[in-house]
Amino acid sequence: MELHVTLALTLLREHHLLDHVSNLTDFTATSVSYDSRTVKKGTLFFCKGNFKPAYLASAKKQGAIAYVAEREYPEGQGLPAIIVNDEQKAMALLGAAFYGYPQNDLFIIGITGTKGKTTTAYFADNVLRQSTKQHSALFSTQDRVLGNKPEDRFKSDLTTPESLDLFHDMRAAVNNGMTHLIMEVSSQAFKKNRVYGLKYNVGIFLNISPDHIGRNEHPTFADYLHCKEQLMVNSRTCIINAESAHITDIYYAAKATTQPENIYLFARHGADLSLPDNQTVDFEYRNDLEDLHESEFELKAVSDKGHQLHLDHRYLTSVPGDYNEGNAVAAIIASGLAGAQAEDAVETLDHVHIKGRMEMLKTKQHGTIYVDYAHNYASLKRLLAFLKRQTDAGKVTVVLGATGDKGISRRPGFGKALNESQADVVILTTDDPGYEDPLKIAHEIDSYIDHDCVGEVQFEMDRQKAIQKAIDLSDNDDIVVLAGKGADPYQKIKGVDTPYPTDMKVAKSYINKIEN
Numbered sequence: 001m002e003l004h005v006t007l008a009l010t011l012l013r014e015h016h017l018l019d020h021v022s023n024l025t026d027f028t029a030t031s032v033s034y035d036s037r038t039v040k041k042g043t044l045f046f047c048k049g050n051f052k053p054a055y056l057a058s059a060k061k062q063g064a065i066a067y068v069a070e071r072e073y074p075e076g077q078g079l080p081a082i083i084v085n086d087e088q089k090a091m092a093l094l095g096a097a098f099y100g101y102p103q104n105d106l107f108i109i110g111i112t113g114t115k116g117k118t119t120t121a122y123f124a125d126n127v128l129r130q131s132t133k134q135h136s137a138l139f140s141t142q143d144r145v146l147g148n149k150p151e152d153r154f155k156s157d158l159t160t161p162e163s164l165d166l167f168h169d170m171r172a173a174v175n176n177g178m179t180h181l182i183m184e185v186s187s188q189a190f191k192k193n194r195v196y197g198l199k200y201n202v203g204i205f206l207n208i209s210p211d212h213i214g215r216n217e218h219p220t221f222a223d224y225l226h227c228k229e230q231l232m233v234n235s236r237t238c239i240i241n242a243e244s245a246h247i248t249d250i251y252y253a254a255k256a257t258t259q260p261e262n263i264y265l266f267a268r269h270g271a272d273l274s275l276p277d278n279q280t281v282d283f284e285y286r287n288d289l290e291d292l293h294e295s296e297f298e299l300k301a302v303s304d305k306g307h308q309l310h311l312d313h314r315y316l317t318s319v320p321g322d323y324n325e326g327n328a329v330a331a332i333i334a335s336g337l338a339g340a341q342a343e344d345a346v347e348t349l350d351h352v353h354i355k356g357r358m359e360m361l362k363t364k365q366h367g368t369i370y371v372d373y374a375h376n377y378a379s380l381k382r383l384l385a386f387l388k389r390q391t392d393a394g395k396v397t398v399v400l401g402a403t404g405d406k407g408i409s410r411r412p413g414f415g416k417a418l419n420e421s422q423a424d425v426v427i428l429t430t431d432d433p434g435y436e437d438p439l440k441i442a443h444e445i446d447s448y449i450d451h452d453c454v455g456e457v458q459f460e461m462d463r464q465k466a467i468q469k470a471i472d473l474s475d476n477d478d479i480v481v482l483a484g485k486g487a488d489p490y491q492k493i494k495g496v497d498t499p500y501p502t503d504m505k506v507a508k509s510y511i512n513k514i515e516n
């Protein structure tokens with residue numbers, strides 16, 4: 001892989017990103033990086049984000065051939081300096097060129113939404129792996145899978161990686177023979193231009209509710225919605241959950257660049273919809289059976305273009321929760337557009353297990369334990385509503401905390417969800433407190449709890465002890481929900497990812513101890 005300076009400057013000029021160039025030489029970059037710690041001889045270095053000039057000095061020392069920045073730095077003296085007006089856009093543009101536009105060799109499905117991205121990505125991944133005979137890559141919040149060998153699978157740092165990593169990984173996937181890519185696209189990815197210039201064959205919009213608003217994320221809900229809508233603007237075919245809030249805005253964002261015949265709308269049968277332009281849905285689904293282990297639903301096309309995909313069928317999924325049916329429907333339609341048959345989905349969806357999403361542990365003498373990544377109002381509310389419907393006899397105990405330093409709106413949101421679902425017992429605990437005091441966060445959540453609605457509230461800041469307490473308090477008819485951390489094997493405390501065994505491991509080892 002390489003990038004000649006003439007091509008780089010031409011691209012930047014074409015996109016109106018080039019401000020000026022200093023110390024121009026005729027160079028060819030043989031590597032690209034935004035991190036001085038990975039620079040080697042021949043690297044084109046990008047100065048971005050909370051960059052410190054010392055990083056450029058270090059990059060130069062290690063052999064950087066030139067740098068791209070929004071201003072010149074004395075630390076880069078002697079190196080060609082390409083000065084741009086938007087570093088993140090320049091990085092995405094040059095990254096794609098450096099890696100030889102791997103996106104052109106992939107059928108890309110992008111997924112956005114406040115909740116359900118990872119679940120939908122795993123559903124689609126399983127269906128497409130079946131239909132493409134294992135030629136599908138996955139970029140999710142949990143894993144990045146670039147091929148079929150164990151060394152092609154990595155843990156993700158971000159939901160959507162930095163542009164250079166994104167195009168690097170796409171290239172690796174193409175070189176590994178992958179023909180399809182399923183990727184979660186976060187609103188931050190659009191805000192920070194990590195995906196600038198990328199087009200998607202199919203874009204899925206699942207839902208939107210207030211989240212990720214605050215310092216370091218989105219200043220307002222309008223900004224959050226605008227960023228998420230960019231997936232619709234940049235997708236050739238759009239799939240939209242017609243039940244989503246702000247459906248009119250979302251639909252018009254899709255329609256701005258996509259003909260209505262390439263926009264697919266889906267909804268639960270009987271949903272109260274208010275769609276723009278007298279639109280009707282293309283697919284409806286109807287629940288046949290829901291229990292604590294699985295759900296079965298029927299998908300039916302109700303428009304001509306829907307019928308053409310031949311996806312009408314009954315589907316069984318092994319990830320319970322009514323909201324997961326909508327996630328599965330989005331994945332089925334997207335996979336259908338990517339060439340999969342209904343049978344591929346029928347054969348795979350009931351075997352999908354996603355770490356930290358509705359993971360269940362049955363016990364002999366205590367309640368059934370669920371570990372779930374619900375960590376905002378919308379997800380906790382839907383999770384508890386579902387579980388409450390499933391347990392007539394028993395009580396529901398919830399263990400949760402709220403993250404520190406970000407997502408402050410989650411605290412009143414948790415109070416509201418616990419009140420509305422009338423949780424029987426709540427044990428407030430620690431969840432990634434960062435630089436804040438977890439007990440103070442817990443009291444803040446408690447201040448939003450209506451003690452006439454919620455049975456009992458306890459405080460236990462040691463999360464492992466909180467889980468044990470919840471298990472001790474439960475009877476066999478009960479449900480114990482360990483919410484918010486999913487499969488995270490750490491607690492973020494004062495800037496350090498402090499190892500934590502995971503909620504499921506804590507629950508399993510305690511059950512082994514007390515029941516065997």
Ligand SMILES: CC(=O)N[C@H]1[C@@H](OP(=O)(O)OP(=O)(O)OC[C@H]2O[C@@H](n3ccc(=O)[nH]c3=O)[C@H](O)[C@@H]2O)O[C@H](CO)[C@@H](O)[C@@H]1O[C@H](C)C(=O)N[C@@H](C)C(=O)N[C@H](CCC(=O)O)C(=O)O
Binds near residue numbers: 034052216217
């Ligand atoms: C606000 C934001 O987008 N921040 C991201 C951004 O930070 P940054 O550019 O300021 O980078 P930095 O780590 O502070 O360092 C500055 C620069 O110096 C470089 N450096 C650093 C040290 C050194 O020795 N040498 C050196 O060259 C770094 O490589 C970097 O280029 O780039 C970093 C990677 O280069 C990311 O880790 C970081 O994500 C932060 C940690 C984060 O948590 N972001 C969240 C908000 C996020 O993006 N979340 C979304 C999901 C949420 C959603 O749904 O919207 C996601 O896509 O994951």
Ligand SMILES: Nc1ncnc2c1ncn2[C@@H]1O[C@H](COP(=O)(O)OP(=O)(O)OP(=O)(O)O)[C@@H](O)[C@H]1O
Binds near residue numbers: 113120374378
């Ligand atoms: N469609 C949905 N509507 C509401 N809640 C959902 C939906 N899908 C999943 N959830 C809840 O949200 C949690 C997180 O799901 P998932 O990881 O699939 O979403 P995500 O969009 O990737 O989340 P995040 O942005 O937090 O990484 C689940 O554990 C579940 O409780």
